[in-house]
Amino acid sequence: xxxxxxxxxxxxxxxxxRWDNFQRRYAPYIFISPFFVLFAVFGLFPIVFSLYLxxxxxxxxxxxxxxDFVGWRNFxxxxxxxxxxxxxRNTIVIGLESGIPxxxxxxxxxxxxxxxxxxxxxxxxxxxxxxYITSVVAITVIFFTLFSWQYGVVNAVLSSLHDLxxxxxxxxxxxxxxxxxxxxxxxxxxxxxxxxxxxWNVVLYLSGLQxxxxxxxxxxxxxxATTWQQxxxxxxxxxxxxMFVAITLTLIGNLQLFEEPYILTGxxxxxxxxxxxxxxxxxxxxxxxxDAGLAAAMSWLLFLVIGVLTLVNNRLFGRSGxxxxx
Amino acid sequence: xxxxxxxxxxxxxxxxxxxxxxRWAAVALLFLGALLTVAPFYFMFVFATHTRAEIFQIPxxxxxxxxxxxxxxxxxxxLPFWRNLWNxxxxxxxxxxxxxxxxxxxxxxxxxxxxxxxxxxxxxxxxTLLIPSxxxxxxxxxxxxxxxxxxxxxxLWVPGMASAFGIFLMxxxxxxxxxxxxxxxxRIDGAxxxxxxxxxxxxxxxxxxxxxxxxxxxxxxxxFVGPLIIFRTAETYTAPLALRSxxxxxxxxxxxxxxxxxxxxxxxxxxxxxxxRQLIEGLTSGSLKG
Numbered sequence: 001x002x003x004x005x006x007x008x009x010x011x012x013x014x015x016x017x018r019w020d021n022f023q024r025r026y027a028p029y030i031f032i033s034p035f036f037v038l039f040a041v042f043g044l045f046p047i048v049f050s051l052y053l054x055x056x057x058x059x060x061x062x063x064x065x066x067x068d069f070v071g072w073r074n075f076x077x078x079x080x081x082x083x084x085x086x087x088x089r090n091t092i093v094i095g096l097e098s099g100i101p102x103x104x105x106x107x108x109x110x111x112x113x114x115x116x117x118x119x120x121x122x123x124x125x126x127x128x129x130x131x132y133i134t135s136v137v138a139i140t141v142i143f144f145t146l147f148s149w150q151y152g153v154v155n156a157v158l159s160s161l162h163d164l165x166x167x168x169x170x171x172x173x174x175x176x177x178x179x180x181x182x183x184x185x186x187x188x189x190x191x192x193x194x195x196x197x198x199x200w201n202v203v204l205y206l207s208g209l210q211x212x213x214x215x216x217x218x219x220x221x222x223x224x225a226t227t228w229q230q231x232x233x234x235x236x237x238x239x240x241x242x243m244f245v246a247i248t249l250t251l252i253g254n255l256q257l258f259e260e261p262y263i264l265t266g267x268x269x270x271x272x273x274x275x276x277x278x279x280x281x282x283x284x285x286x287x288x289x290x291d292a293g294l295a296a297a298m299s300w301l302l303f304l305v306i307g308v309l310t311l312v313n314n315r316l317f318g319r320s321g322x323x324x325x326x
Numbered sequence: 327x328x329x330x331x332x333x334x335x336x337x338x339x340x341x342x343x344x345x346x347x348x349r350w351a352a353v354a355l356l357f358l359g360a361l362l363t364v365a366p367f368y369f370m371f372v373f374a375t376h377t378r379a380e381i382f383q384i385p386x387x388x389x390x391x392x393x394x395x396x397x398x399x400x401x402x403x404x405l406p407f408w409r410n411l412w413n414x415x416x417x418x419x420x421x422x423x424x425x426x427x428x429x430x431x432x433x434x435x436x437x438x439x440x441x442x443x444x445x446x447x448x449x450x451x452x453x454t455l456l457i458p459s460x461x462x463x464x465x466x467x468x469x470x471x472x473x474x475x476x477x478x479x480x481x482l483w484v485p486g487m488a489s490a491f492g493i494f495l496m497x498x499x500x501x502x503x504x505x506x507x508x509x510x511x512x513r514i515d516g517a518x519x520x521x522x523x524x525x526x527x528x529x530x531x532x533x534x535x536x537x538x539x540x541x542x543x544x545x546x547x548x549x550f551v552g553p554l555i556i557f558r559t560a561e562t563y564t565a566p567l568a569l570r571s572x573x574x575x576x577x578x579x580x581x582x583x584x585x586x587x588x589x590x591x592x593x594x595x596x597x598x599x600x601x602x603r604q605l606i607e608g609l610t611s612g613s614l615k616g
Contacts, residue, residue, distance in 0.1 A: 024519060028435035028439035028444075029441065031432055031435035031523070032435045032436065032447060032493075034432065034487060035428065035451060035488035035490070035493060036450075038485060039488075041485075042484075042485035043454060043462070043485075045465075046462050046465030046466055046469060047457070047465070049465045049469075050462070050464055050465045109359065112352045113356065122602075122606075124356060124360055125606055126603070127363055127364055128359070129602065129606060130367065130595070130598060131363060133548075133595075133598050134367075134548065134591050134594060134595075135547070135548040135550070136550055137548075137550055137566035137567075137569050137587075137590075138370070138566070138569065138590055138591045141569060141583060141587050142366045142370050142584075142587065144573075145373060145381060145584075146366065146369060153369060195363065195366070198363070203606055203610055206610060210610070256458055256459065256460045258460075258551060259550045259551065263570065263573070278460075279460045279463070282460065282463065283463065286463070286464050286467070292464055292468065295464045296465070299460050299461050300461070302461075303460075303461050306458050310456075
């Protein structure tokens, strides 16, 4: 009795069938393994190494043997460095100056494109999206000339607007030294960032708008709701999950701003270091001051700031925030 | 229930009804915004055809000039620019091909198989998206130094072969667009697991592959921080890096620089004109709606 039963539960498999079973079982693990191998080597290991590095003093040129354990000194050195604090302040100010307008422009824009212009939707979205696909270097070089003090197009346009009757008073009489005046460096950098990412956000919000059922709007308009009321009471609340995604992406991206200020200010940070972001300062610490430990510690301090702000954002706009709104 | 009258503003307004003034104002504003968005591109190409002196005159030029040839010659005098463009192209193609292969393979596994730890492992993939890349800059430079990969493009495309974003996009697409029965049927017909991927999944992934391919290509072509760390000689520079090196010189030849900028941006703009719909639709439906 025993023997046949055991052959039934463990049938003798042909090599072919055994191979089939084997590959069916392990194929998914093999298929996903490249990601995990690459992540381990080029993602996880560097992060662990960077944490290790942040507690050591090390000039990379001296070789691996010359690492000295210094405890928290790299962190305290950064925290007592006024330039580090300035870079953090710059990062946050530029981040807000570019982040808030981005969404304030993108949400109504997406709403207008979605509601108003069915036929023009494709081309308009493409036009607004175009800056996103262009090299930051190229964009920034263009803006560098557009923002030029004496000869820039921006100032030329502003001064011709100033010559207009009635609304002329809104525009400055003097030419604005965008990149040479302490108070204008940050708005200039922010303008480039806004210009580059508005289209990206429009695309995100359009996808959110497309998932809102049309009959909600129909029902509302049957009940006599104005476009503004529809926007305020249907669109905005239902757009919240996408807003959360978009704002999180902006937050993480803006706090790591590097390329735009780096190129606009010619890697110096601009007049009075006003365009020096934390990632720029970290790069400078590593590349020009050759202090890998200090730079690694700086990146962890920035990570901490990003983490805290992401958490705050999560509280304000995330799932828990949504639940409260409901 | 009120009955809809023609005066009620409705998104389902019947054809032929007159649009209110506010609607026209919105349309005008939309196009003004689009104009502002496109203007820098316009000036990019206008400036590429002017000498340095002409770019910085009052008022600035607003129409095409005649110095395009001179700018081009000056650009090639300063930089091996075609070599730089080739470096960008090589890097972008290698990234794109490898990303498409590894991400679609992993996306297939996550979408079509039931295996232990599937959700957990996918969670890990998504979590890696939240790691700030700034954290990685210093160790990345050190590792590439240690591997001897400085000045070689593989330092940039090898680490990016299987991107988390790509896996996410492919899983969403394969899971929603390809029925599981198709895979079962192929298995009964005796196809191997990799054979199913190659002969069934891959041919059906066209739209998602196109979107992911475009995104990867564009990101790689435009990348700056990675190349800035890896490429140290003018011969190995990618196009954006080469342009950056032109700008550093005290007496920048803005005409030549603009010519280089135009040459770098033009190929992408041409691709974008043909594939913008594909790209935007793929990004919106694939990545978010799921």
